[in-house]
Amino acid sequence: MAKQSGIIPLQGTIGNITFYKTKSGHLAREKTSVNANRIATDPAFIRTRENGAEFGRAGKASKVLRTAFRAMLLNIGDSYMASRLTREMVKVIQADATNARGLRNVIDGEAELLKGFEFNNNSRLTGALYAPFITAIDRVAGTLKVDIPPFVPVNMVAAPMGATHFKVQAAGAEIDFEVETFVNGNTASAELPIDATPTAVMALTVNVTANSTKPLFLALGVEFYQHVNGTMYGLKNGTYNALALVDISGM
Structure with missing residues (x-):
């Protein structure tokens, strides 16, 4: 993705370029030609599916942990905390030495990380x-x-x-x-x-x-x-x- 630097920030799609706003500023990215059905079925994207499955588990685990500490987190001011925790939860899952790639999980990973x-x-x-x-x-x-x-x-x-x-x-x-x-x-x-x-x-x-x-x-x-x-x-x-x-x- 690229960061917009013009005087007037854009939002929307022009050709193959999508312009959008995030907490980090106004960004732009090129639209992909790969559709969701191909990613879900094409053998060439098996690693993508495996990564997606584990990232999904990391996101759910991160949400459960945040909810468990919600009473404390209500008084914490960090808008990027959820994404940072999910990133660390991915490392926990990747430490799972029991299950095959794509099936690794938090329980068999290393929560101590x-x-x-x-x-x-x-x-x-x-x-x-x-x-x-x-x-x-x-x-x-x-x-x-x-x-x-x-x-x-x-x-x-x-x-x-x-x-x-x-x-x-x-x-x-x-x-x-x-x-x-x-x-x-x-x-x-x-x-x-x-x-x-x-x-x-x-x-x-x-x-x-x-x-x-x-x-x-x-x-x-x-x-x-x-x-x-x-x-x-x-x-x-x-x-x-x-x-x-x-x-x-x-x-």
């Missing part, structure tokens, strides 16, 4: 919260935990301009990618001032099904607020809030 995924590229957890933390997933008990020793917020939290308070939160999910269902939960600290007062120990625990045989995901995030006349206000539609997958137990 998603560890460290940042849901907000505009504000990454690794750049927002510098306090050390310890994670633990107990599959037998069905608990997902994050323990954070005391820290001084003004030193260990990279707050955006205007923020006076922050909140640390954790979320956990047990996901069945085959039937597209999940069990989830979340917990959070109080809204704490960004000052030189050390925090108390934070022990954030989320419960899911005990003895689960499904992949388990643990996310940690930080949200920022501005305190004005007794009321806490979130900052700029979640642009500065961070959330990342910090631990995963696949099967």
Whole structure:
């Protein structure tokens, strides 16, 4: 595809060129002469069909995971997050060493490859919260935990301009990618001032099904607020809030 650079951006089709608008700007691309029926039946396109099948599974798996963490993601401002997560989910599927190409899936892949995924590229957890933390997933008990020793917020939290308070939160999910269902939960600290007062120990625990045989995901995030006349206000539609997958137990 090509990016339009003219004074007047075009939309529509002229000859074999289609002009359209995206979040990245006004683009143009040449229409393909290959129709959908040929791609679906022609042996020459078997690799295309295999790639399409696996990409479709990645898209569905990405949607289920996003839905499981929806309560947290409502306060995250990254319009490209869904496409980034789908791209990483493709890598999970491609790590499946059991099934043939085109039949590979998330269950037989490596869900652990998603560890460290940042849901907000505009504000990454690794750049927002510098306090050390310890994670633990107990599959037998069905608990997902994050323990954070005391820290001084003004030193260990990279707050955006205007923020006076922050909140640390954790979320956990047990996901069945085959039937597209999940069990989830979340917990959070109080809204704490960004000052030189050390925090108390934070022990954030989320419960899911005990003895689960499904992949388990643990996310940690930080949200920022501005305190004005007794009321806490979130900052700029979640642009500065961070959330990342910090631990995963696949099967």
